[in-house]
Amino acid sequence: MPLKKLPLLFSLLILLPHLLFAQMERKRTVQDGPVEDIFLSGSLIGMSTVSALPQRNMNTMVMHNFGLISGGINDFFGIDVGATVRLGIDYGLTDKLDIGIGRTSRENMVDLRLKYLLLQQLKSDKVPFQIALKGDIGINTERENRFDFTFKERLNFLGSVMIARKFNNQFSLQLAPMISHFNTVVLENSTDELNHTIFGIGIGGRYKWSQRNSVAFEYLPVIGERNLGTKNHAAVSYEIDTGGHVFQIFLMSGQWFTEQHLLARTDTNISDLEFRIGFNINRLFSLGK
Amino acid sequence: MRLSNTLLLSMLLCVGTLNAQTFQTESGTAVFHSQVPLHSFSGTSDHLIGMINLDDNSVDFYLDLETLETGIGKRDRDMRETLETEEFPFAEFFGELTSEFDINSDAEQPVTASGKFTIHGVENDIEVEGTLQKTNEGLLLKADWILLLKDYDIEPPSLLFVKVDQEQKIEIEALLKPVDN
Numbered sequence: 170m171p172l173k174k175l176p177l178l179f180s181l182l183i184l185l186p187h188l189l190f191a192q193m194e195r196k197r198t199v200q201d202g203p204v205e206d207i208f209l210s211g212s213l214i215g216m217s218t219v220s221a222l223p224q225r226n227m228n229t230m231v232m233h234n235f236g237l238i239s240g241g242i243n244d245f246f247g248i249d250v251g252a253t254v255r256l257g258i259d260y261g262l263t264d265k266l267d268i269g270i271g272r273t274s275r276e277n278m279v280d281l282r283l284k285y286l287l288l289q290q291l292k293s294d295k296v297p298f299q300i301a302l303k304g305d306i307g308i309n310t311e312r313e314n315r316f317d318f319t320f321k322e323r324l325n326f327l328g329s330v331m332i333a334r335k336f337n338n339q340f341s342l343q344l345a346p347m348i349s350h351f352n353t354v355v356l357e358n359s360t361d362e363l364n365h366t367i368f369g370i371g372i373g374g375r376y377k378w379s380q381r382n383s384v385a386f387e388y389l390p391v392i393g394e395r396n397l398g399t400k401n402h403a404a405v406s407y408e409i410d411t412g413g414h415v416f417q418i419f420l421m422s423g424q425w426f427t428e429q430h431l432l433a434r435t436d437t438n439i440s441d442l443e444f445r446i447g448f449n450i451n452r453l454f455s456l457g458k
Numbered sequence: 459m460r461l462s463n464t465l466l467l468s469m470l471l472c473v474g475t476l477n478a479q480t481f482q483t484e485s486g487t488a489v490f491h492s493q494v495p496l497h498s499f500s501g502t503s504d505h506l507i508g509m510i511n512l513d514d515n516s517v518d519f520y521l522d523l524e525t526l527e528t529g530i531g532k533r534d535r536d537m538r539e540t541l542e543t544e545e546f547p548f549a550e551f552f553g554e555l556t557s558e559f560d561i562n563s564d565a566e567q568p569v570t571a572s573g574k575f576t577i578h579g580v581e582n583d584i585e586v587e588g589t590l591q592k593t594n595e596g597l598l599l600k601a602d603w604i605l606l607l608k609d610y611d612i613e614p615p616s617l618l619f620v621k622v623d624q625e626q627k628i629e630i631e632a633l634l635k636p637v638d639n
Contacts, residue, residue, distance in 0.1 A: 193518050223531035
């Protein structure tokens, strides 16, 4: 080796430790993962969303609407008219499976629900959609003077497939084909056609215009046969996310917070601007790691 | 032996000697404690990656912020949004030990490290005090310091309209194992 190369080698020797122990290369621990916050909560307004609770998280809900605003100042735009209230609790059994129970003041309806996250949208877009399945059983527990309903006759059901995509940090859209079935349908006129089973497709979306504020909508048209006098449900809301709470203030045409009822029992017409004011309060709790 | 071979051997020996003084972890614990009036919460990650080289006293730690969990998924998502983790995924410290550490002692020894801490794309010089202890498995490091959100252009998030406190207590604990030759 030529002696003139020695200084270079010595320099390398001196520099070597620094070359070897320079800053470590930064590597992401989390390479890919589910897209987060497709929707702010498990419900948009009355319709459920594909968002599921993390394991051992609990969401308590107070869902509330009043009478029709078309009543004007005489009944303070519906606020003086009897309210519909649903109190509910959902719980994440796993990161993909939620169970829930709720009670609605209308017809003293108790409902049990189950939501399963079938597919999660990934940040990498390898899975571009999120899909969740939902089942809900409603039990009418109201004391009925005219009829002596059996337990079976008091039941109603919902099955739904929710398919959603978060297109960017602002906009999410969901389509939810669903089917409702009522074991008992009360006819107002003997000539009315009777449909126990109704199909529909829920369309919902959210636009998040700041870190804490969003606007959302939902529309639930019936597909196929429907019972006389029923209309398609629609609603728009303003959402405030405070971290642990999600507040939703809205105008909705339907009166219920269970989709089988929104689909089969909504009788107010959005084209006549028959809306009611309402609000939902969602509160999240962690019940341990 | 030719001179070049001798030098190469020296270099390899040098590397071996240096590695013997290098300790690494990929499973350290990092915790932050946040406070709002009448409420406090913590976020934890067990994915703290770090290295201490006792030859040149360099200290290098980083954490993928998306591994931090507070126990409430929604709060985690808010935290990631506040820290803008998609754009700035890491919290990192790179500096050097500025105090003496006796590798031959088993006692827990107070140590100080000075260097640059970066989070949310903002870099600041900080000095961190902690302890370092030689164990049978390697080096046990414990340290904590106070991070001021405004120093890193982090807008404190609100919980029920009340801002999270500017001061965040950061704690790290890691068992760094010797790097194999």
